[in-house]
Amino acid sequence: MADKQMTTGYIDSQNGDAQEESLRMVSARPIEGEPVSDEELRPETLDGFIGQPRLKAQLGLFLKAAKKRDVAPDHILLAGPPGLGKTTLAMIVAHELDVPIRVTSGPAVQHAGDLASILSSLEAGEVLFIDEIHRLPRAAEELLYIAMEDFRVDVMVGKGPGASSIPLTLPRFTVIGATTREGMLPSPLRARFGFTAHLDFYPQEELEKLVERSAKVLGILLQDDAAHQLALRSRGTPRIANRLLRRVRDWAIVHDLPQVGPDDVKQALALYQIDSEGLDRLDLAVLKAIVNSFDGGPVGLNNLAAMVGEEAETVETVCEPYLVREGFLVRTPKGRVATSKAWEHLGRKPPEDVMKLF
Numbered sequence: 458m459a460d461k462q463m464t465t466g467y468i469d470s471q472n473g474d475a476q477e478e479s480l481r482m483v484s485a486r487p488i489e490g491e492p493v494s495d496e497e498l499r500p501e502t503l504d505g506f507i508g509q510p511r512l513k514a515q516l517g518l519f520l521k522a523a524k525k526r527d528v529a530p531d532h533i534l535l536a537g538p539p540g541l542g543k544t545t546l547a548m549i550v551a552h553e554l555d556v557p558i559r560v561t562s563g564p565a566v567q568h569a570g571d572l573a574s575i576l577s578s579l580e581a582g583e584v585l586f587i588d589e590i591h592r593l594p595r596a597a598e599e600l601l602y603i604a605m606e607d608f609r610v611d612v613m614v615g616k617g618p619g620a621s622s623i624p625l626t627l628p629r630f631t632v633i634g635a636t637t638r639e640g641m642l643p644s645p646l647r648a649r650f651g652f653t654a655h656l657d658f659y660p661q662e663e664l665e666k667l668v669e670r671s672a673k674v675l676g677i678l679l680q681d682d683a684a685h686q687l688a689l690r691s692r693g694t695p696r697i698a699n700r701l702l703r704r705v706r707d708w709a710i711v712h713d714l715p716q717v718g719p720d721d722v723k724q725a726l727a728l729y730q731i732d733s734e735g736l737d738r739l740d741l742a743v744l745k746a747i748v749n750s751f752d753g754g755p756v757g758l759n760n761l762a763a764m765v766g767e768e769a770e771t772v773e774t775v776c777e778p779y780l781v782r783e784g785f786l787v788r789t790p791k792g793r794v795a796t797s798k799a800w801e802h803l804g805r806k807p808p809e810d811v812m813k814l815f
Contacts, residue, residue, distance in 0.1 A: 508663040531651025532632040536639040540696030541656040543635040547586040558584040563592030572597045581628035590634035591641040605649045658693030678716040686722040692735040747795040755792030
């Protein structure tokens with residue numbers, strides 16, 4: 458029996474050491490020589506956030522006023538296309554206020570009870586970040602209305618005729634909602650946000666600064682004009698810029714390059730079929746289909762999608778926004794039409810009628 462206890466104690470000791478080692482390995486503290494994660498590319502302060510100068514000024518004033526009043530700030534809505542920094546700004550707000558942040562998303566909240574559980578566990582001043590808030594279920598939206606305005610949540614107890622509602626008072630907190638489709642938000646929900654921030658696509662100069670900052674964090678030495686070449690291909694989006702920078706880093710590692718020059722950027726991204734305008738394989742396939750197969754258009758979305766072998770929704774939501782914004786494509790009542798810029802980008806002379814239109 459004693460031997461068994463000694464053995465058990467030895468095993469427990471070994472398991473404890475293993476558990477301690479396991480906890481140490483997954484610690485949030487960086488280990489010396491450990492590769493930099495994507496999260497570490499995000500700045501922690503508003504001053505370190507590159508781009509969106511008007512928004513930074515507005516948000517900085519908004520947060521300073523709340524800190525001087527010593528109250529949780531009004532709820533914040535961050536709206537804009539994907540990859541422009543909505544999640545990063547939410548993290549910065551929590552850091553500037555020196556409060557915890559709870560992170561969830563609209564699709565993750567499947568029932569009103571899920572949201573009620575999150576709300577009832579919030580502490581005073583805490584930030585609740587809801588990504589893709591426009592995708593919350595209707596029942597959860599109605600629960601959120603009351604929580605944001607009156608700081609209470611009604612908990613249903615029991616079922617059937619005997620069910621009753623018990624109001625639960627919540628401490629004052631701040632909701633930060635992020636959405637890529639502000640028009641899909643119901644008016645009652647949108648009206649409960651005290652501050653709405655619209656993020657715009659980045660100009661090339663700001664993207665260059667962002668690439669240079671990310672390169673320093675990742676330990677990549679960029680030569681003159683290398684950041685410029687990356688910014689040209691980043692479609693005005695920081696997330697794409699950081700993604701392309703990591704692919705260029707892979708190219709430099711494989712080719713044993715101590716520094717990355719502009720020609721290295723061109724060669725690396727050419728391997729991934731990304732051209733000087735930031736167009737990828739699917740973008741070019743769409744333009745070539747319109748120009749080569751449909752003489753520049755107009756062509757319907759379904760026919761175009763069938764020609765490139767993709768779903769119509771993929772072409773409409775992934776390719777078209779950038780192509781239209783950059784002037785390669787226009788939408789008409791009869792279908793999609795390639796502009797003279799698209800013809801010239803493909804190395805072809807546009808017809809006279811296209812030249813007159815654009």
